[in-house]
Amino acid sequence: MQRDFSELEQEAKNAIKTAQTPKELEAVLRLYTGKEGKITREIQAIPTLAVSERAEAGSALNTAKIQIAKAYAERQDELKQRAQKESGAEEFLDVTAPGKKIEYGSLHPLTLVQRVCGEIFGSMGFSIAQGPEIETEWYNFDALNIPADHPARDMWDTFWLKSEEAKSQRPKTKNPRFLLRTHTSPVQIRYLETHTPPVRIIAPGRVFRYEATDANHQINFYQLEGLVVDKDISVANFSAIIQEFFKRFFGFPVTVRLRPSYFPFTEPSFEVDMTCVVCKGKGCASCSHSGWLEIMGAGMVHPRVFNATGVDPAKWQGFAFGIGLDRLAMMKYKINDIRLLYEGDLRFLRQF
């Protein structure tokens, strides 16, 4: 004989709905699904049924039990809310009132950009190296194949430290004059002096130029140097790595284009253009309608740089590059004046 449990289920649900206190509700639940409950007893009786009926009865009873538990939970919430209302604890919750203010500071955009660069290059196996801001003439110029009395020196307007200061720490062998480094390239020399290739580094840091300041120029700013030295590193590899970097940094498929240039410490040397971030290469006012932005200088490490650091240029080759981090930050965050980066105006800084 087919047993119908839906009536029993309905009876239980009605009892739950009409329970007026949590205590009453508990009693109702016990009456149906407790140890001695009506549903419990039916479940215990399943083995006495004909074999053919057992499965169906089991499944029906189980469904009833679940439905009862659900009704119980709903009623429990209703009773709780009613109790709260009656006690007056939550008379009116104005959900439109502001939450408690969390005081949180901000990091400088140049810090953020350096972190992003570190992560992207780090994911390609680059370590981060650093060097001093006060450099010797030797590290900043001579070792980078920029001898004194060479017109190439004119490419860097240099702050020199007052000479009495320099004299006293004049090392015998290397050029003794002190200056504020004009680029991060001396880190290449310092790193190659102390490490054996293969080498894969970036070196972010502050650099100095004695030049007129305006919306795009500052007497101190930030650069990121890159250096890869290995057996078989080519211009094609440089393009691929830097393209990947820009793609991740700006978040859209960037292509780079190399043009001939001249730097004493690279040969061949390039000027690197990238797809304009404003128009994505279609041409706009920012890129003089060319679709390209000039972004950095790069080249294959000059054999004289290797010679200066005791690396054999017949065995090793590689590329080096230098990017302006201020420019990257300005492009990424749409900052229109470099001075904002150094003036400390919180109305600007709090946006980061």
Added chain:
Amino acid sequence: MLFSYALLKTFVSDLPSPEKVRDLLVMRAFEVESIEKRGKDTVLDVKILPQRGDCAGHKGLARELSVILEKPAAKEKQRIFAATRGGLIPLRVQLSSKSVLRYSALVVRGSAMRESPAWMQAYLQTLGTRAINGIVDLTNYIMAELGQPLHAFDYDKIRDSSMLVRESKQGEEVLLLDDTTARLPEGTLVIEDGKKASVRRLVDLAGIKGGKLSAIDARTKNIIFQAAVFKAEVIYKTKKSLNYTTQAADIYARGIDPEGTIPALERVQELLKECGGGTVTQRIDIYPKKETPRKIRVPSDMPERYLGARIPLQKSKAILSRFGCKVAGTKLLTVQIPTWRKDISLPQDIVEEIGRIHGYENIQARMPVLPLQCPESNEELEKAEDMRDALREAGFSETIGYSFIGKKDAADFGYSQGKKDALVELQNPYSEEYFYLRPGLTENILKVAAANARNTKRDIRIFELGKTFAKEITVKVVESRSLSGLVAGANAFFLAKGAIQHLFARLRIAEKIWYDVSGEENHMFTEKGGTARIKAGSRNIGIIGRVLPSLIDSYKFQTPVAIFSIDAQALAALETRGISCKQIPRFPAVYRDIAVLVPLETAVADIEKEIQNSAGPLLSELEIFDIYRGKGIPEGKKNIAFHLAYQSPDRTLSANEAESLQRKIAQSLEKHSDWSIRI
């Protein structure tokens, strides 16, 4: 450097449009700053790279364009170069300096001063050079055309028809064409006339500017045309030390081909009749060491290995021979470089020539195949980032300032009183405002905060982490990493202190830090009574304090201001980066409060120390939750309330045990006669 499109066209057959020329130059050789129509001509402003002296004239740039346009190298036109002797005493030229690589000249008799031809004036006008007279225009035009500087002397003004090119002695003076007098350093190239010492004069600042004493003028009839080549470094050094330059000096400083003097003088002779005429009576050519073409060996696979692109050997060879190189060999190439390419001296230079003419855009980007290699960690940098994160969490905004402080700042902050020596000075400071290297970060941070205070009514919380510079007693310049912060607001000091406490907690060094108030010295930025030295063990690592009222006034702050300044390197050295977990206590703590009424000037640190000492190891937490003075508290006193927790690692403490500890603490606190317990 300005180039006339029309003049370039005279050297290259089928030269494409000026815009196309620009595009080719940009992608294959040089940047083009501008392109502009001037009359019928178009002028291109080309940024000739500093190592390319060979492109300083139209002929040279045209040669470059021919290579790019895949035209064969042009053959040098041979001209007749003859002198008809007589009429003038032969000029005697002597060289006493090795820096004269070649000295060539023509002596012309009977020239008539007149204007240059219209076509020449038109070119000069396009190139922005003022037309002066036939002779000057001729030298200027040929310099523009061939890139070889020329100079014209009035033959009759040269005493004894005798010239000596020598190096100057320190302090010698020469009167220049523009009526200025140049006082020379040692080793500058000059030309002296006269045979006897008593009549000798300096008549020319060689390679840079002509001298007044030998200048041509309206009555000049006999002329010396000089086409010389001087050592680039010497000319560069002179123009730097005199801080003076001319177009000729700029060309010389790049380095040019000594083989170019004779073609330039031949051109003078060719054009002379249009510019005043005359007869060439003498040719002079002193060439101490003939320039021989350099030979460079290049492995034939080197261009491909460097560039990472397939370039057939045939193509490489073709490019090089268009440049005027002679190429031999197959596996190991021997490349003979034309004398005008002084910049090519290494195999890598050859790679560059092949690469750029092949076109860098034709090199496909390709990732290198390198062993998987984890980057080295950079602890110094990572720890600096930890500090930044901690202060940001504490509600601070990071600023980045200039590495300089002003002359006035130095005085304002009291560096002038004996401390100025500690400031690092520059040989060439940018301005009074950026005069010394910053000795700390506080100077700039105060200024930044003051500027912000004008824009906001909210609390200001800023910090900077960066390099600072000092001169030590040994006069050695020391560069170190500092961390400074500032709070301006009603509760400035405790906000600042809270921030550094958070910082120390984040770096897991809180228990190593204590605040020393025993010092009697004055501080540069903070009140004597409102300053603590931040110490780790016996080592000073920084300072925190309330900013001096005089500074608050001068910077017009409307609220109290507090600053801290910490040696970031010392902080990094203290930082503990590993986490080692402690067991969660198995037995519950017993919580009690205690309040003590003390005189206002009592340091809470002293009370804490007393409590800790008397309670012993079962005291697991001690926290001040209230410092109160005012209503209900006697004048001159403050009430300090603590939360305490007692806990044992191996049993549950009873209420009785807690009470007895409370009594023990109370007794020991009350040993201080002016402290009283208010439980």
